Amino acid sequence: MALTDILSDRLGFGAAPLGNMFRAIPEDEALATVEAAWDDGIRYFDNAPFYGAGLAEIRMGQALKDKPRDEYVISTKIGRIVLDTIDDGPRDNxxxxxxxxxxxxxxxxxxxxxDATLRSIEGSLKRLQTDRIDIVWVHDIAQDFYGDEWLAMFEQARTGAFPVLDRLRDEGVIKAWGLGVNRVEAVELLLDLDAPRPDGSLLAGRYTLLDHARALERLMPMVAARGLGIVVGGPYSSGALVGGPNFEYAPASPEILAKVAAIKAIADRHGVSMKAAGLQFSLANPAVVAVIPGASRPGRIAEDRAALDEQVPVAFWRALRDAGLVHPAAPLPGID
Known part of the structure; x- marks a missing residue:
């Protein structure tokens, strides 16, 4: 099933912050954030066992357990198994x-x-307090995460997770599957395979105002040629685009901060919010079916919706292109 047939709204909810990403979020604040998303009309919620070792799924399950299940879409990820044992030592993430x-x-x-794919889905179903997962992403097969081992991990998924997810989709147990990664290489490799048959992928941080060249030049044409779709995660680049200190899960480099400042200077001249610039840039590519910014406070939901609806002048996009701050071939709103 095409992702566009599953996702009715181009704005979704990324649940990583619910796993206490970067800070300990009070329980009531986390639940109120999901409730704010629901009240806003958001009906696509993305999660993963990795987010706080199951914490994000537990919180989302609690927040959505009384909502009509047919009215929303849940995606989660496989590749990590959350165990009952406790690990107090350092983690290699x-x-x-x-x-x-x-x-x-x-x-x-x-x-x-x-086997692990099936066990992971079973664990997610319990934590999410639901009877089904709509979309399953294969999580974090990427060189930057696993180093030289990433190809071995990909091969394990090719012979293990991918056929299982193909079968579950064909049997109607899930509606769609693909990769959930923050590097384009694994998605390119998946799309080069004759089998299996993914429905799209979730790409975090790689089609944003701050980093989009490789995805634009290599991946997006492959996705479009196959009639698939991309969900963009991390459209604010770990917060760097909107004034946060982090880029790629770590303190932003001087080069990134300088690029943010240059974009913001143009945005300020045109009266454009940085959130609007970020969301609308990602969505301008026809291969992108949805964006899923993360939120850890209820008020962030209204900001994201306002950013999506904001009227951004075409002159702003032209100024970004003229300044060399976006790839010259990147689709921009209102510009052919």
């Missing part, structure tokens, strides 16, 4: 470092096999 240092201390293991 690759480039994501200690972003979930405030999450649960349950042991999380990496496993992309067929």
């Amino acid at each position: 690759g480039e994501k470092g200690d972003v979930f240092a405030h999450g649960r201390r349950n042991t999380v293991i990496n496993d992309y096999s067929a």
Whole structure:
């Protein structure tokens, strides 16, 4: 099933902050944030066992348990199994470092096999308090995360997770599947395979105002040629685009901060909010079916909706292009 047939709204909810990403979020604040998203009309919620070792799924399950299940879409991810054992030692989370240092201390293991895929889905169903998952993403198969081991992980998924997800989709157990990654290489490799048959992918941080060249030049044409879709995660680049200190889960470099400042100077001259610039840039690519910014406070939901609806003058986009701050071939709103 095409992602455009599953996702009715181009704005979704990214649940990583519910796993205590970067800070310990009070329980009532986390639940109120999901409620604010629901009240806003958001009906697509993305999650993962990795987010706080199951904490984000538990909180979302609590917040949505009384909502009509047919009225919303849930995606979650496989590739990590959350165990009942407690791990108090340091965790090797690759480039994501200690972003979930405030999450649960349950042991999380990496496993992309067929059996682990089914066990992961079963665990997510329990934590989310639901009877079905609509979309399943295969999580974080990327060189920056696993180093030289990433191809071995991809091969395990190719022979394990991918066929299982193909079968579950064909049997109607799930509606769609693909990769959920923050690097384009794995998606390119998946799309080069004769089988299986993904429905799209979730790409975090790689089609944003701050970083989009490789995805634009290589991945988006492949996606469009196959009639698939991309969900853009992390449209604010870990917060750097909207004034936060982090880019790619770590303190932003001077080069990134300089690029943000240059974009903001143009945005200020044209009366454009940085959130509107970020969301509307990502959505301007026809291969993008939805954006899922994360939110850890209820008020952020209204900001995201306002950013999506904001009237951004075409002159702003032309100024970004003229300044070399976007790829010259990037689709821009209102510009052919």
